[in-house]
Amino acid sequence: MSERILVIEDEDAINDLICMNLEVAGYESQPFFDGKEAWEALAADHSYSCAVVDVMLPGLDGFALLPHLREYGIPVIFLTAKGDVNSKVRGLTAGAEDYIVKPFEMLELLVRIDKVLARRRPADARIRIRDVEIFPEERKVLKNGCEVYLKPMEFDCLMMFVRNRNKALTRSQLLSALWGVAFDGETRTVDAHVGRIRKKLGFQDVIRTIPRVGYRMEADAGTQEGGQDR
Known part of the structure; x- marks a missing residue:
């Protein structure tokens, strides 16, 4: 069974691009374009291995969404245009696994996701x-x-x-x-x-x-x- 990746990004083109590449790489992807909608959906389904989250989202921003994702044990990688040091420090100290600033390379994102997943796989995973x-x-x-x-x-x-x-x-x-x-x-x-x-x-x-x-x-x-x- 493929690992499931949550993609919460309000720009359609970027969301579609990430999901397409995740599917090609062998993962399942679940897109959301609104932070509040993603938060509400988590109550019914939170079996995700990782979440790629924009910071500037409608409904509920990425920083506000982070504790809800962590509550379900979902590691978060922020992918955002907010590249200032304060935002990076805020995201990482609040518990995000990684923080990537746009524009980004898709291969780098896939490698970062893999590293997060590798840290959480059972030691006997093969x-x-x-x-x-x-x-x-x-x-x-x-x-x-x-x-x-x-x-x-x-x-x-x-x-x-x-x-x-x-x-x-x-x-x-x-x-x-x-x-x-x-x-x-x-x-x-x-x-x-x-x-x-x-x-x-x-x-x-x-x-x-x-x-x-x-x-x-x-x-x-x-x-x-x-x-x-x-």
Whole structure:
């Protein structure tokens, strides 16, 4: 069963874009465009793994909504145009897990969501792809029950694909997310890491090359998480 992400954002285009990318990445998304409506709906359904929340919302703003979300144990990532230090401090000290200022990169948001979810997953959570088992918390990979050594950056690169299944990732995006925006490297660095992951795990037909773009992990490659179908 997919993890459910609550998206509370009053700008239609941004809300739609976030939800679309979440769905492509293998999550379920539930959009709301009004803070009060989201708060009222929580009473009936609050089984969400995370919430992406704008601060400036009609009905009930993000800061006022935060304690209600925390009451149900839903971690919150603020995504807002309010980039002043006071707003950031207010949001984080009130209990938000993260604070992202618009404009934002969608890949960065997905990575931030994944980090929040990873902190809250059971320690024995695992991801299975065919004959490969991935244990994110332990940073361990097994193939047919035998441990396969992945270098730290290879493991991080693998997790980028796992958490963005069915989404084409460009080489530049991978360089930025894994090595940092200031990394002055060649795109062949990504190719080398992907090549080693494919060889070690037998993922030649799982991580597909997208000509002139980058790579994509196929969601129909038999992926399971926590023992349940994704």
